[in-house]
Amino acid sequence: MNRRTFLLGTAGxxxxxxxxxxxxxxxxxNWSAYVAPDTIPNFEAEFGMQVRYSTYESNEEMLAKVFTxxxxxxxVFPTHNRLQPMREYGLLAPLRHEWLPGLDNLxxxxxxxxxDSELLWGIPYMWTSTxxxxxxxxxxxxxxxxxxxxxxLKGRLTMLDDPEDVLGACLKKLGFSFSATDPQExxxxxxxxxxQKPLLRAYLNAEVRDQLVSGDVLAAQLxxxxxxxxxxxxxxLAFAHPAExxxxxxxxxxxxxxxxxxxxxxxxxxxxxxxGVSAEIAGFTKTATANGAAHRLLPEAIRTNSTLxxxxxxxxxxxxPRTLPPATQRLRDRIWTEIKSS
Amino acid sequence: xxxxxxFLFPSWLWMAALFATPLAIVLAYSFLTRGVYGGIEQxxxxxxxxxxxxxxxxxxxxxxxxxxxxxxxxxxVLGFPAALFIASSPQHKNLYLQLVMLPFWxxxxxxxYAWLFLLRDxxxxxxxxxxxxxxxxxxxxxYNDGAVLLGLVYGYLPFMVLPIYATLERMDPSLADAAADLxxxxxxxxxxxxxxxxxxxxxxxxxxxxxxxxxxxLTPDLLGxxxxxxxxxxxxxxxxxxxxxxxxxxxxxxxxxxxxxLVWAFLRRESENLA
Amino acid sequence: MKRWLAVYAxxxxxxxxxxxxxxxxxxxxxxxxxxxxxxxxxxxxAIVRTPQIMEGTWNSIIIALTATAISxxxxxLCAYGLWKRKSPFLTGSLYxxxxxxxxxxxxxxxxxxxFVFRWLHWQLGLYTVILAHVAFSIPYVVIVVLSRLRTASxxxxxxxxxxxxxxxxxxxxxxxPSLVPGIIAAALLALTVSFDDYVITSMVAGIDSETLPMVIxxxxxxxxxxxxxxxxxxxxxFFGLLILISExxxxxx
Numbered sequence: 001m002n003r004r005t006f007l008l009g010t011a012g013x014x015x016x017x018x019x020x021x022x023x024x025x026x027x028x029x030n031w032s033a034y035v036a037p038d039t040i041p042n043f044e045a046e047f048g049m050q051v052r053y054s055t056y057e058s059n060e061e062m063l064a065k066v067f068t069x070x071x072x073x074x075x076v077f078p079t080h081n082r083l084q085p086m087r088e089y090g091l092l093a094p095l096r097h098e099w100l101p102g103l104d105n106l107x108x109x110x111x112x113x114x115x116d117s118e119l120l121w122g123i124p125y126m127w128t129s130t131x132x133x134x135x136x137x138x139x140x141x142x143x144x145x146x147x148x149x150x151x152x153l154k155g156r157l158t159m160l161d162d163p164e165d166v167l168g169a170c171l172k173k174l175g176f177s178f179s180a181t182d183p184q185e186x187x188x189x190x191x192x193x194x195x196q197k198p199l200l201r202a203y204l205n206a207e208v209r210d211q212l213v214s215g216d217v218l219a220a221q222l223x224x225x226x227x228x229x230x231x232x233x234x235x236x237l238a239f240a241h242p243a244e245x246x247x248x249x250x251x252x253x254x255x256x257x258x259x260x261x262x263x264x265x266x267x268x269x270x271x272x273x274x275x276g277v278s279a280e281i282a283g284f285t286k287t288a289t290a291n292g293a294a295h296r297l298l299p300e301a302i303r304t305n306s307t308l309x310x311x312x313x314x315x316x317x318x319x320x321p322r323t324l325p326p327a328t329q330r331l332r333d334r335i336w337t338e339i340k341s342s
Numbered sequence: 343x344x345x346x347x348x349f350l351f352p353s354w355l356w357m358a359a360l361f362a363t364p365l366a367i368v369l370a371y372s373f374l375t376r377g378v379y380g381g382i383e384q385x386x387x388x389x390x391x392x393x394x395x396x397x398x399x400x401x402x403x404x405x406x407x408x409x410x411x412x413x414x415x416x417x418x419v420l421g422f423p424a425a426l427f428i429a430s431s432p433q434h435k436n437l438y439l440q441l442v443m444l445p446f447w448x449x450x451x452x453x454x455y456a457w458l459f460l461l462r463d464x465x466x467x468x469x470x471x472x473x474x475x476x477x478x479x480x481x482x483x484x485y486n487d488g489a490v491l492l493g494l495v496y497g498y499l500p501f502m503v504l505p506i507y508a509t510l511e512r513m514d515p516s517l518a519d520a521a522a523d524l525x526x527x528x529x530x531x532x533x534x535x536x537x538x539x540x541x542x543x544x545x546x547x548x549x550x551x552x553x554x555x556x557x558x559x560l561t562p563d564l565l566g567x568x569x570x571x572x573x574x575x576x577x578x579x580x581x582x583x584x585x586x587x588x589x590x591x592x593x594x595x596x597x598x599x600x601x602x603x604l605v606w607a608f609l610r611r612e613s614e615n616l617a
Numbered sequence: 618m619k620r621w622l623a624v625y626a627x628x629x630x631x632x633x634x635x636x637x638x639x640x641x642x643x644x645x646x647x648x649x650x651x652x653x654x655x656x657x658x659x660x661x662x663a664i665v666r667t668p669q670i671m672e673g674t675w676n677s678i679i680i681a682l683t684a685t686a687i688s689x690x691x692x693x694l695c696a697y698g699l700w701k702r703k704s705p706f707l708t709g710s711l712y713x714x715x716x717x718x719x720x721x722x723x724x725x726x727x728x729x730x731x732f733v734f735r736w737l738h739w740q741l742g743l744y745t746v747i748l749a750h751v752a753f754s755i756p757y758v759v760i761v762v763l764s765r766l767r768t769a770s771x772x773x774x775x776x777x778x779x780x781x782x783x784x785x786x787x788x789x790x791x792x793x794p795s796l797v798p799g800i801i802a803a804a805l806l807a808l809t810v811s812f813d814d815y816v817i818t819s820m821v822a823g824i825d826s827e828t829l830p831m832v833i834x835x836x837x838x839x840x841x842x843x844x845x846x847x848x849x850x851x852x853x854x855f856f857g858l859l860i861l862i863s864e865x866x867x868x869x870x
Contacts, residue, residue, distance in 0.1 A: 027824055032839075052824060057838070060583030067380045067585055068731055072740045072824040085379045155482050161568050202485040202567030207839050214650075216463040216480065326378045333584055338398050341405075341571040345784040346698045350707065353695035353755065357710045360752035364725035367732055420629065427626040430619070438626075440864065445633050447860045449813040451830050452849040455837050456636035459643070459846065464650055466639055499633065557718020559816055564837060574720045581724045581820070591728070594721045605716050 023050040026264050029062060029073045030055055031251060032206060033229065034126065036284035043271050049264055057205050058162060066091060066256065074259035075268055080115045080250040083122050084323040092121050093255040099266035102273030107292030113250065114320060122252030123269050124290035126225070126282070129246040129310065129318065130165050133212060133227035133239050134219040142219060145173040145242045149192075154199045156218035158211075161203035163336035164321065165247070166193055169221060172244040179322040183331060190335045194342045203340070212237060223249075228286040228307045239307040246310075246318040250290060365598070372591035380585030390592035399576070399593070406572040409487070410555035413494040414502075417551045418544065420495065421502035425543075426536075428503075429510035439507070446500045454493050454564050461489055461565075485567025493561040498554060502547035509543025510536075542612075549608050553601055573597050637853055644846035660847040670848065673832035676743065680818075680828060681811040684750035689804045691751070692758025693796070697788065699759070700766040711756040722753055723820035730821060741823035749821045750814065754807040761806060765799030766792075798867050805863050809856060 028040075032055035040051050056062045059079050065071040069091065078086060086092050097103060103111075103119065110124040134142045142148070148157060148169065159166050168178045170189035180186060201217060202208075206226045211217040213234040222230070224239065231237045253272060255265040271277060278294035281287070288308040289295055295303065303309065324332070372390055377383045393399065428438040445453060460466050463480035471477045483489060517539065521531045537544070559574030566575075573593065580590025647657030664670050699708060714722075726749045730741060769792065777787040815830035822831065829848070836845050 029824075054824065054827075058583070063380075064582035064585060068734075070734055070738065070740050072742075089379050089381075201482060204567070211463070214464055333586070334398075337571070337576075337579075337584075340568065341398065341402050345788065346701050349694040350698035350704065352691040353698070353707060353759075356691060356752065356755055357707060360726070360748065361710055361714050364722075364729040367728045368721075368725045371728060423622060423625050424629045427622045427629075430622070438630075440861070441630055442633065444857055444860065445637060447809055447856050448637065448853040449830065449849070449856075451813065451815050451833055451837075452640070452852055453637065455833065455845060455849060456640050458837060459640060460636055466643070469650075469652060496632075496636070553716050554718070557720060559718075559720045560834075564834075574718060577720050577724060578816075581727065587728065590724060594724060597718060598721055601716050601718065602713060605712065609712070 023048060024261065024264060025050050025052065026261055026268060027052045027072055027074045028054075028268065029065075029076045031077055032057060033226075033285050034077070034251075034281070034287065036280045039272075039277060039281055042277075043268060047264070047267055047271070049267075051268075057207075070258055071256075072258075073256055074261050074265045075253060075255055077125055077251045077253055078122070080113065080122070080124075080252055081321050081323045083115055083252060083254070086254070087121055091257055093257040093259060093262060093265075094120050095123070095255065095269070096262075096266060099263070100270050100273065102270045105273050105275055105278070105291050105293040107290055107295060110250070110290040110292075115250075115323070116252070122254040123273065125251050125253045125272065126285075126287040127248060127250040127290055128223045128225045128288060129241065129248045129314070130160070130168070130221060130223055131227065131239055131241045131246055131307075132219060133222045133230055133237055135212070135215060135217075136236050136238055138218055141238065141240065143240050143243050145169045145244050148219060148221065149173075149196050149199070151199065153219050155201055156216070157199050158201050158204045158208045158217055158220045159196070160221050160223075161205050163332055163339075165221060166203070166339070167332060167335065168247050168321065169242075170196075172242065175244070178245075178247050178319045179324060181324065181328045186328075186331060186335060190339060193339045197339065197342060209233075224307050224310075225285065225287040228305065231307065232286060241306075241310050241314045241318075243317070246314060248315075248318050248320050250320070368591045368594055371587050372595050374588050376586045376588050380587075382587055390589045391596075393589060394592055394596060402571055402573060402576055403596075406556055406558075406574075409491065409494070409558075409572060410552050412491055413498065413555040414548050414552045416491070416495045417499050417502040418548060421499055421547065422506055422537075422540075422544070425503045425506035425510055426532075428507050429513075439504075442500050442503050450497055451560065453497055454561055457489065457493050457496065458484065458564055461492075484565065487566070487570055489565040490558075490562045490570050490572075493565045494555050494558060497561065498551040501550040501554075505546035505550065506540060506543040509540050509546075513539050545608065545611070549604065553604065556601065557597060637849070640846050641850035641853065644843060644850045646843065649843055660843040661851075663844050664847055664851075667844070669827070670829070670832055670844075673827050673829040676746075676826055677812055677829040680743065680746050680750055680826075681808050683747050684754055684811045685804050685807045687747075688751045688754035688758050688807050689800060692755045692803060692807075693762050693800055695755065696759045696762035696766055697792070699763060700771075711759055714753065715756045715760070719753075719814075719816040720820075723749075723817040726752065726817065727820045741821055741826070743823070743826040745821045745823065746818055746826050746828070749817050750811045753814075753817060754811055757806050757810060758803040761803035762796065762799050765796060765802075769795060801863065802867060805859065809859075812856075 026049050028051055030053065034055075035053075040053050043049070044051050059082055062076055062078065063082065066073060066076055066086075067089065083092070097119075100123070103123070106124060111119070113124060116122055132142050132145075132148065138153070148159070159169070167186065167189050170192040171178060171180050171185065173192060174185070174188055176185045176189070180189070204220070208217055208220050208222065209226055209230045212220055212230045215236065227239045231239060253269050255262060255269070259265055273291060275291060275293035275297055278289050278291035279297040282289040282294060282298060283302060286302070286308065371382055373386050373388065375383045375385045375387055375389065424442070428435055428442070431438060461483040462468070463482070463484070467483065468480040472480065513536070518531050518535055521535045526534065557574050558572060559578055562570045562572045562575055577590050577593050577597070580586045580593065644660055645656050645658070646653055647659060648654035695707070730745050734740070773791050774787040777791045778784065782790070813830060815834055818828050819831055819834070822828065833845055833848060836842055
């Protein structure tokens with residue numbers, strides 16, 4: 001009995017020790033590599049809060065936790081086309097503009113976006129596109145989605161572990177829209193993906209960055225921000241915005257309705273809207289910021305980087321994928337399972 | 343008998359609250375419907391079970407069963423000689439047993455990661471082969487069914503060795519001697535006498551390897567690169583990213599059913615053997 | 618044939634242990650890649666400097682100790698109760714719980730917790746992980762203690778009771794002391810299983826209850842890193858030593 005009492009006592013002491021401090025807490029769940037090292041510590045120091053900061057690699061990973069409605073997170077960063085389902089499910093807290101004076105810093109293009117024209121639900125944070133990052137040793141250079149079906153790349157090619165991007169690439173290769181709802185179009189896209197699978201090394205997200213840098217992987221479908229991080233680490237890599245068209249994604253900062261720290265959450269959002277803060281993040285993480293005032297502060301090299309800030313033609317070829325109706329989403333989920341297990 | 347009732351009370355509580363109730367809830371969920379964006383909703387239906395008969399999902403079950411059989415087979419072939427060695431050693435039996443069990447005591451995750459470290463393109467095996475000039479480009483040894491199989495075999499090998507060893511230990515050595523006296527060569531003795539006598543241990547070991555292999559999740563996830571979808575991955579996927587709890591519950595119930603039938607058959611056999 | 622068996626055994630043990638040894642060796646490699654560049658403790662220092670790893674380890678320890686304590690007590694009592702008189706229902710549940718695939722246990726517990734949370738408005742946290750660990754540890758404890766009990770003779774207890782002891786006294790002073798090595802073995806098993814668990818924990822953990830295996834998994838998903846090698850080496854050495862010491866104690870006792 002002595003041993004057990006000791007063990008229970010230790011556990012008790014452990015629990016007591018866990019209460020680290022009495023500062024108000026804010027729980028923030030963000031994409032990995034989306035803040036600068038100082039960003040959160042500076043926020044904590046200035047506002048006298050303690051931030052629990054965790055990261056995820058995909059929307060689905062975040063949504064799996066958040067959809068229960070009692071995940072414990074206060075601020076998360078969904079991609080723009082997830083805002084509507086989250087709103088309809090009652091997960092989001094409406095934003096109070098009187099607590100967000102920094103809204104004017106946003107780039108005009110993001111002040112009334114098509115997914116949330118009054119900016120009631122989310123603040124555009126960083127945006128990205130999906131394209132192809134490839135090793136310069138691959139000649140001729142890759143320029144189209146269709147190039148990713150090239151047999152030469154067999155075993156040295158990866159696609160994103162993301163149904164939206166993989167199906168999107170297939171749809172674009174066939175000339176359809178990213179937000180296609182027609183089952184026939186989707187099934188044809190599925191055939192393309194299944195045809196491509198034998199060439200693939202794996203379906204990988206940001207994990208493939210190291211393999212690109214080391215040269216194991218010659219070509220990868222990747223988000224422009226992660227691609228830029230890889231290119232910065234190795235001069236052998238180049239990025240292409242596919243000729244058939246790129247998707248554009250905007251990650252938005254939202255406050256969850258379950259959060260009991262709405263004021264503090266707004267303070268974080270306003271802090272992230274500051275030009276200096278946003279510029280520091282964009283400069284460190286090599287991401288494209290939706291903050292116009294911050295964009296002007298960026299060094300020339302980054303501001304004109306075509307991977308992160310593509311020229312106008314790329315925008316015109318591209319799309320902002322829209323929220324899909326539930327039936328289409330289910331069909332896509334099923335198609336994704338079929339692709340993964342073929 | 344008052345004492346016994348008090349003693350068993352916490353276990354009954356465990357069984358009711360932490361075993362039966364969760365399974366009952368999963369069973370109930372398997373008959374409900376998925377909400378528009380996830381969650382559970384009212385219409386009671388067998389739709390989830392009907393979906394299971396789709397060739398896509400049947401093929402996932404089939405692949406999982408084949409993988410489990412393969413992993414059991416390899417464990418048997420690799421583990422039997424090791425058990426034979428330990429049982430026939432005059433000394434150090436305990437030492438050898440500890441050497442077999444030692445990896446089991448360390449983390450399963452760590453042991454699976456070890457193969458990730460060894461098999462990847464910049465991993466040890468490829469680097470060594472390249473350094474020795476045997477190959478020029480790295481061999482893609484990771485992110486395929488073979489890697490998953492290797493991970494499963496490596497993880498569950500001790501579970502095969504121990505039951506076989508236990509049976510061999512209890513075997514009467516004079517039987518093998520008798521066979522030798524009658525003129526049988528060592529290999530014949532092995533296959534005609536030793537192995538058949540070992541059947542209980544072989545079956546026990548096979549069950550201990552087959553069942554976890556069937557429900558494996560971590561190994562195909564880490565070593566399969568998202569390309570290998572087995573039942574475990576399917577269940578996890580439905581409960582997290584796909585947010586289709588009813589369907590995931592149906593898959594889980596069927597898996598539980600398979601496992602229960604196997605164990606029941608095994609235990610029946612065991613009690614028959616003992617009787 | 619004996620010689621072939623010995624050769625095979627050597628290869629077999631090498632296969633079992635070399636991967637872990639390699640991990641450990643390369644945890645001291647100063648380079649990030651698998652080319653040996655020099656001896657270095659950098660990765661071990663990185664462990665201490667990464668708050669996420671330290672917090673994960675702390676959580677794992679708390680959870681493992683608490684869950685082990687509870688499940689050892691409950692499991693020992695259960696084993697004793699089953700030894701006295703069989704209960705096929707309970708035994709069946711214990712066996713079934715043991716063979717249930719971890720992912721199924723995980724999602725089932727998650728489903729139950731979320732169901733309960735509809736009314737209680739609580740969240741997943743350290744306590745849900747502990748409950749889950751208790752749930753899957755109890756069968757292990759019961760099996761170990763029960764197998765130990767089966768080698769014991771009930772005659773001793775009966776003798777004690779004939780001499781005037783109550784049931785409780787017979788248990789406490791006669792049976793329990795002889796059970797101690799078995800209980801320790803069971804507790805160690807529960808501790809190891811709890812500390813190592815990833816699948817079930819990942820399903821029921823809350824935002825403040827990340828365990829060490831969860832941290833390792835997240836890092837492993839992002840690609841191999843020498844820090845994982847260092848953590849792995851430490852875990853292996855720690856639990857290896859723990860088992861060896863316990864074996865010595867058991868052999869002596």
